[in-house]
Amino acid sequence: MASAHTPHMRERMEELVRRKQREITAAFEAIDTVKFKADSWERKEGGGGTSCVLQHGTTFEKAGVNVSVVHGELSPAAVSAMRAEHKNLHLPTDPVTGQPAAGVRFFACGISLVMHPVNPHAPTVHLNYRYFETWDAAGKPQTWWFGGGSDLTPSYLYEEDARLFHAAHKAALDRTDPALYPRFKKWCDEYFWIKHRGESRGIGGIFYDDADDREPETLLRMAEDCLDAFVPAYKTIMLRRKDMPYTAAEHEWQQIRRGRYVEFNLVLDRGTQFGLRTPGSRVESILMSLPVTARWEYDHHPAEGTREAALLEVLRHPREWVGE
DSSP states (O other): OOOSOOTTHHHHHHHHHHHHHHHHHHHHHTTSSSOOEEEEEEOTTSEEEEEEEEESOSSEEEEEEEEEEEEEEEOHHHHHHHHTTOTTOOOOBOTTTOSBOSOEEEEEEEEEEEEEESSTTSOEEEEEEEEEEEEOTTOOEEEEEEEEEEEEEOSSOOHHHHHHHHHHHHHHHHTTOTTHHHHHHHHHHHHTEETTTTEESSSEEEEEEEEOSSOHHHHHHHHHHHHHHHHHHHHHHHHHHTTOOOOHHHHHHHHHHHHHHHHHHHHTOHHHHHHHHSTTOOHHHHGGGSOSOOOOOTTOOOOTTSHHHHHHHHHHSOOOOSOO
16 A cells, blocks of 8 residues: 555545536537436435436437445445455454454545447447545544546447547556556456356456555546546547447347346446445446346347457457557
């Protein structure tokens, strides 16, 4: 851990994610005919958030940009579950039972978005950046970390889109350390692997978690650089694809790929699981990431030599998109 003190980091991360929520919703409202609706909520255990959701637009079938700022007390059961996923979670234990001690307070703040376009040639996108901190009943800091990333999930592969998206995030990470992009790109490919299908959810991007190996100022700035890279990259891709003509068969393939998206989010995604087991969590906001429509065809396989089969080949064998 780079530093035991994170003065004002909670307030600064909250300011960042709320500002980015406003910027992102404004940017993508500008290319649709429907506006985002803000839905603010409170958590009786502490904190709350705002979910901004756009549905049934001409560009996006569904798009959601959530901000949550929550705090409270972690139960021993929650701590045990989190320890299995977060190697950096170091908390005191009861000297008699050896179990995680009660009274550990936490703060979690983040922005999360998913956008599902209408057009099958336009890719779904996901983004999440977050900050987590714990301290004991006496107010002594114990654990903190940053995490985040963004990834692209096309139904039809356009290599120029994949290269643009990856290059933008590489450039953002290079401002902190050129060694980060290769590591976070590999981490993304591994995290979004649908184990039961033997394929990736999409063509990747970047992903990292439990980051506390640099000063918190550096990691906050890194998150902001990556958030700054997102809108120009994804908006450029959407402007290329949102008005392309498409067939009923292409729409059907998009629905099948959305089914894979749902499978990952409900079966494997750590963020979904954490949210659903957090006391007082808001299910509508957690499941905002799911599309309005999806489809499951029994034993479906695209014909060889088709664009659908070409996408599957890339999903089963992730590629490097920068420097090829």
